[in-house]
Amino acid sequence: MELKQIVEIGKCLSNQTRVEILEWLKEPDANFPANHTGITNKDGVCVGTIQEKAGLSQSTISTYLGNMERCGLLKMIRSGKWSYFSRNEEVIEQFINQLQNKL
Template identity: 30%
Template sequence: MDLTLRRLEALAHPARMAIVRLLAELPDEHTAYDPRCGTAYGVCFCHLKEKTGLSGPTVSHHLKLLREAGLVEGVRVGRWTYFRLRPGALEALGHELLNLAHQAAKVSAKAV
C-alpha cells in the first residue's frame, strides 16, 4: 500500500488523531528527556492511556498503526518506552497534500 495512503488512513481515526495531538504537545510533566543533551524521548504510554481514556490494548493497537505508517516512533529507555512524533513524516504528508492543492488550483485557473 502507498505510504501516503497508510498515513492518511492512520490519521483518519479520531483516537489516533487524538494521540498525534497529544504527542505534538509533549507536555513537560509527562515527557522524558535525555539528561545528556535535553532531547525529548517522548511521552510515556500511561499518559496517552490516561488522556485518551482508552484501554491499554486499544492505545497499543493505535500506536502500532501509527508506527507502521511511520508517523510515530518509540524510544526505549531502560524498561520504559516513550512515544514521539516523526515530524519529517508529517511534513512529507503535508507537502504532498499541498502539491495536490497547487495542482488543482492551476487546473481551476485554466478552466476559468
C-alpha cells in the same frame, strides 16, 4: 514518500483518537505530566501516560501507537520495559507536502 505510505497515514488519521494523540504530542509538556525516568516529554511520552489521557484500554492504545509508528507518524524509543512515543515531524511534513502536490 510512496503512495502506499500516504494511504497508510491517511488510514491512521481516519480515527479521532489517533489525531488527538498527534495533537497532544505536538506540545507534550503542555499535555502530559513530566516523566520521572530521565526521558523528557520531548523525547517521548510513555504509552501508559497516553493511555490515561485517552481513556481507552492499554491494548487499544498500543495498537493505535504501533500502527502510527509503522506508517511513520511516530517514533518510538525504549527504556527498559517502557516504550515512549514522539511525533516524526519529518514524515508529517512530507505527508503534508505530498498532499499539497498530488491533490
